Amino acid sequence: MEHRERIARRAARFFRDGGLVNLGIGLPTQVVNYIPEGIHVQLQSENGFIGIGPIPDADGWDHDVVNAGGRPASILPGGCTFDSAMSFGLIRGGHVDATVLGALEVDQEGNLANWIIPGRKVPGMGGGMDLVVGARLVIVAMEHCTKAGAPKILRRCTLPLTAPHSVDYIVTELCVLHYNGAGLILEELAPGITVEEVRTKTQAELILPEQIGRME
Amino acid sequence: MATSKIVSLEEALARFHDGQTVMIGGFTNVGSPNQFCRALADTGIRRLHIIANDAGNDWQDGIGTFIVERRAVRLTASHVGLNPVVGQLMNEGVLEVTLVPQGTLVERIRCGGMGLGGVLTPTGVGTLAAQGKQVISVGGRDYLLELPLRAEIALIKAWRADTAGNLVYRRTAKNFNPVMAMAADLVIVQAEEVVEVGELDPDQVCTPAACVDMVVPL
Numbered sequence: 182m183e184h185r186e187r188i189a190r191r192a193a194r195f196f197r198d199g200g201l202v203n204l205g206i207g208l209p210t211q212v213v214n215y216i217p218e219g220i221h222v223q224l225q226s227e228n229g230f231i232g233i234g235p236i237p238d239a240d241g242w243d244h245d246v247v248n249a250g251g252r253p254a255s256i257l258p259g260g261c262t263f264d265s266a267m268s269f270g271l272i273r274g275g276h277v278d279a280t281v282l283g284a285l286e287v288d289q290e291g292n293l294a295n296w297i298i299p300g301r302k303v304p305g306m307g308g309g310m311d312l313v314v315g316a317r318l319v320i321v322a323m324e325h326c327t328k329a330g331a332p333k334i335l336r337r338c339t340l341p342l343t344a345p346h347s348v349d350y351i352v353t354e355l356c357v358l359h360y361n362g363a364g365l366i367l368e369e370l371a372p373g374i375t376v377e378e379v380r381t382k383t384q385a386e387l388i389l390p391e392q393i394g395r396m397e
Numbered sequence: 398m399a400t401s402k403i404v405s406l407e408e409a410l411a412r413f414h415d416g417q418t419v420m421i422g423g424f425t426n427v428g429s430p431n432q433f434c435r436a437l438a439d440t441g442i443r444r445l446h447i448i449a450n451d452a453g454n455d456w457q458d459g460i461g462t463f464i465v466e467r468r469a470v471r472l473t474a475s476h477v478g479l480n481p482v483v484g485q486l487m488n489e490g491v492l493e494v495t496l497v498p499q500g501t502l503v504e505r506i507r508c509g510g511m512g513l514g515g516v517l518t519p520t521g522v523g524t525l526a527a528q529g530k531q532v533i534s535v536g537g538r539d540y541l542l543e544l545p546l547r548a549e550i551a552l553i554k555a556w557r558a559d560t561a562g563n564l565v566y567r568r569t570a571k572n573f574n575p576v577m578a579m580a581a582d583l584v585i586v587q588a589e590e591v592v593e594v595g596e597l598d599p600d601q602v603c604t605p606a607a608c609v610d611m612v613v614p615l
Binding site: 226227228229230243244245246247250251254256262263264265266268269272273297303304305306307308309310311314315341342343344345346 | 424425426427428450451454474475476477478479484487496498499500501503504507518519520521522523524525526556566567568569570571572573574575576603
């Protein structure tokens with residue numbers, strides 16, 4: 182299985198039926214393709230709607246409907262629109278059950294950095310800080326290391342934080358880590374991956390439970 | 398019969414001058430008064446402080462117009478990544494950008510329009526967004542005190558307006574518009590369609606006419 186698919190598949194299994202979910206751009210967006218049978222979630226778009234549908238073709242696109250990246254979108258039956266105050270009230274107020282987002286760095290204190298590389302990339306935080314603080318379950322879905330092979334799961338983030346102590350789970354192609362408020366627990370390993378391999382590719386200290394699950 | 402707030406583009410443009418603080422509705426130019434922005438830029442206006450969710454894009458279109466043509470000296474926004482010209486002007490030192498988390502930006506504008514002295518939000522605690530801000534603990538949780546944000550002019554877009562200035566928005570073109578409609582000294586609306594008083598379903602009106610000063614059909 183390709184890395185990104187493995188990550189997206191596993192992240193989708195955190196959703197509970199009837200939940201409201203917000204997916205970040207990039208890999209997290211793909212999670213929608215792997216939601217298990219029998220689980221129905223509604224997707225929120227922070228620019229102001231619930232019920233993200235398929236990407237419309239050019240002819241069928243209603244120009245008043247875009248996603249949080251400003252790209253053409255559609256609204257499913259049962260969806261609704263609202264202004265930005267309501268949108269972020271839903272997010273901060275704990276009405277969004279889960280968010281899946283990417284990261285530049287995550288650390289063993291549950292800190293997340295994903296919005297700025299000072300001096301190089303300063304796009305702004307958009308709605309990211311609100312989502313990480315407000316969503317009930319924060320799932321980081323990302324490849325375990327950088328393209329150059331450097332660890333992204335650190336003892337301490339070096340980049341400016343999106344929010345401190347807010348990450349619940351980290352899902353990579355190698356493993357699932359759970360931040361329990363005290364440290365990162367290695368909960369699941371992907372098939373064929375050893376604890377040693379994860380340790381080699383992770384700077385953070387990992388807590389090993391008695392039983393490590395298999396990442397499906 | 399309510400007084401009509403329908404004005405010509407020229408009448409509305411006459412209210413702008415260099416150096417003003419202007420809020421502009423929209424999210425990536427969807428729900429932005431794009432035609433009005435083009436006309437305003439063509440007046441040669443300069444040194445604006447723009448408050449908006451984002452900087453549009455790097456085309457000469459919508460909010461991005463004022464960035465690309467260097468008509469703004471300050472920008473308060475949550476995300477500027479879709480308009481690479483913003484970074485370029487920041488590096489040249491000709492555009493001062495204040496980044497605000499999106500939920501905080503809308504709440505600050507809401508405070509400005511709803512008579513509130515500020516809002517306490519958990520967003521940004523322990524990050525760069527907390528710099529220079531007062532931290533207040535309520536029930537054992539830390540919050541940032543975020544202050545109201547207002548503008549001299551709010552420039553927004555509605556789908557339908559009646560001649561009195563009641564506004565209806567459509568789909569994701571709502572975004573910041575209803576909130577900004579309450580937070581400026583002068584509220585100018587670009588309306589896609591204008592109807593007579595009585596033609597809008599009162600239950601559908603999102604912004605009451607009392608908040609609106611001018612409606613420009615464009």
